[in-house]
Structure formats: structure tokens, C-alpha cells
Amino acid sequence: QQQVKQSPQSLIVQKGGISIINCAYENTAFDYFPWYQQFPGKGPALLIAIRPDVSEKKEGRFTISFNKSAKQFSLHIMDSQPGDSATYFCAASGHLLYSSASKIIFGSGTRLSIRP
Amino acid sequence: GAGVSQSPSNKVTEKGKDVELRCDPISGHTALYWYRQSLGQGLEFLIYFQGNSAPDKSGLPSDRFSAERTGGSVSTLTIQRTQQEDSAVYLCASSLATGVGQETQYFGPGTRLLVL
Numbered sequence: 300q301q302q303v304k305q306s307p308q309s310l311i312v313q314k315g316g317i318s319i320i321n322c323a324y325e326n327t328a329f330d331y332f333p334w335y336q337q338f339p340g341k342g343p344a345l346l347i348a349i350r351p352d353v354s355e356k357k358e359g360r361f362t363i364s365f366n367k368s369a370k371q372f373s374l375h376i377m378d379s380q381p382g383d384s385a386t387y388f389c390a391a392s393g394h395l396l397y398s399s400a401s402k403i404i405f406g407s408g409t410r411l412s413i414r415p
Numbered sequence: 416g417a418g419v420s421q422s423p424s425n426k427v428t429e430k431g432k433d434v435e436l437r438c439d440p441i442s443g444h445t446a447l448y449w450y451r452q453s454l455g456q457g458l459e460f461l462i463y464f465q466g467n468s469a470p471d472k473s474g475l476p477s478d479r480f481s482a483e484r485t486g487g488s489v490s491t492l493t494i495q496r497t498q499q500e501d502s503a504v505y506l507c508a509s510s511l512a513t514g515v516g517q518e519t520q521y522f523g524p525g526t527r528l529l530v531l
Contacts, residue, residue, distance in 0.1 A: 305457075333519070342419070342506050342522030343458070388458065392518075402448075402471065403520060407457035 303391050305406030313414050318376040320409045322389035325370065329391040333403070334363065334374050337386045346387070347374070379413045386410050417441075419523035421507050427529045428497055436492040436526045440509030447490050448520060449482060450506040458506065464490060497530045504528070 304323045312318045322332075333348035349356045349363040349372065356363045362375040376383055389406040420439045428434050440447050449461040460474040464484045475481070479497075484490040494501055504527050508520040 335522075340524070342508070342524050344522065345519045348519075402460070402463055405458040405460075410455070 303389060303404050303406045305389050305409060307409060308407070309410040309412070311412045311414060312376075312379045314379060314381060316379050316413075318374075318379045318383065318411055318413070320374045320387055320389065320411070321371065322373065322406050323369075323371045324391050324404075326391075326393065327370070328393040329404075331392045332363070332365065332372050333390050333392075334361075335388045335390060335405075337388065337408075339385075343388055376411075379411075381413045381415055384411055384413045419507055419509055419521050421505075421523040421526050423526060424524065425527045425529075427531065429531055430499060431496055433493065433495045434497055434528065436494075436505050436507075436528070438490045438492070438507030438509075438523060440488065440490070440507070441521055442488075444509035444511055444521070445487060446510045446518075447484060448508045448510075449490070449492050450508065451476075452504045452506055452525070454503070461492070461505075494528075497528075499530050502528055502530045 306321050330351060334346045335343035336346040337343040347358050347361050347363055349365050351367050354365050360377045363372060365372045387409045390403045392403045419441055422437045426434055445466055447464040451459045451461055462469055462475055462482050463471040466487045467484050479495045482492045504525040506522055506525045508522045510518040510520045
């Protein structure tokens with residue numbers, strides 16, 4: 300019930316196309332859904348995050364779509380660029396679940412490659 | 416420092432030897448996390464510290480793994496009698512832990528451990 304399921308495992312998109320990564324969760328106590336981006340040889344870094352009281356959040360070319368009833372959320376990268384090639388992790392946390400700090404449950408990751 | 420730092424950046428050791436991995440969190444961050452990332456895999460939670468105490472050690476894979484944190488700052492992850500399956504990137508993250516969730520975890524660059 301604490302899992303976050305992420306798909307696809309890997310994704311190849313042409314430059315200028317739309318990259319879409321999907322995640323699903325079970326525990327309705329999750330109340331924060333961040334996406335992290337990781338470049339080779341680096342640690343993950345927060346990309347964008349959403350709370351379940353909104354259905355969409357957009358920051359530049361990156362958009363999170365959130366479907367509370369389906370317990371699913373997705374990352375859309377518009378006009379994908381070669382510099383977007385990285386591994387993307389969806390995640391979920393719930394402050395009521397894990398003491399005072401946010402223990403984050405990560406998805407398994409999606410390796411995104413943008414072809415020039 | 417400006418971010419989370421980890422040392423060493425790379426460690427090669429022989430099977431059966433003990434290793435110590437160090438994490439310096441962002442100043443003022445009370446929460447500290449250790450994760451393990453095997454090649455091409457997701458993030459495996461190991462342990463979480465709130466201050467100097469570890470309320471969640473559920474991810475430690477065996478009793479060969481231990482961690483401590485002193486002065487609410489630096490943390491050390493120790494692996495005793497290393498095995499080849501311990502080879503991975505060990506990532507450390509820290510967060511403010513305000514108690515209301517939705518906190519960003521800031522990751523270090525990781526320590527790449529290779530057990531021969």
C-alpha cells in the first residue's frame with residue numbers, strides 16, 4: 300500500500316515531442332507528489348511537485364496532471380529537448396504517515412532519452 | 416556549504432572489509448536520509464534521522480549496515496564485512512522537517528561503492 304508504481308521504465312522521444320511518464324499510488328493518505336530529475340553521476344533534484352487539491356501544475360515546459368479519484372499522476376514534458384535526457388522519479392509522501400519529516404516513497408524511475 | 420556533500424565520491428574495497436561513508440547535510444536541516452541506488456535502478460530507502468535519532472531504520476538490508484548521526488549534522492553509514500552485492504551508489508539527502516510535510520529532499524552526489 301506504500302508503493303508508487305511508475306511507467307514506463309524507459310522512454311525514447313524525438314526532439315520537440317511530448318514525453319509522458321505515469322505513476323499510480325494506493326495510499327490515500329499521501330498528500331504531496333514531487334517529481335525528481337537525475338542526471339548521470341548526480342543525485343536526484345526536485346523538478347516540480349503538486350498537492351492533491353489541484354488537478355494540474357505547470358512550470359515552463361513541465362506539467363504535472365493529477366487524478367485524485369484514479370490515484371494517478373503524470374509528468375508531461377512539452378517540446379522535449381536533448382538536455383531533458385535523464386532519469387525521472389515520481390514520489391509521494393504524507394506528513395500524517397511518517398512523524399514530522401517527509402519520508403518520501405519513490406517510484407522505480409524512468410530513463411528518458413530525447414533523440415536530436 | 417551550499418548543498419549536501421558526501422565523501423568519498425568513489426570507494427573500491429575488497430570483499431569482507433568494512434567501509435564508512437560520510438554525509439554532510441545542508442546546515443539547519445534536521446532530517447537526513449540514506450538511500451541506495453543500484454545500477455539503473457530506483458532509490459532504495461535505508462534509514463532516516465530526525466536530529467540524532469533514527470525513528471525509521473526499516474530499510475537497512477542486514478545487520479552489517481549501521482548509521483549514526485552526531486550533533487544533528489554529519490552522518491556516517493557503515494557497512495561491515497562488505498559483500499559484492501553491496502556495490503551501489505549510496506545517496507544522502509536532507510530536508511528541513513518543518514512537520515507539515517511537503518518538504519523537498521536535497522540530495523548529495525552520492526558515493527559509488529565497488530566491492531571486489
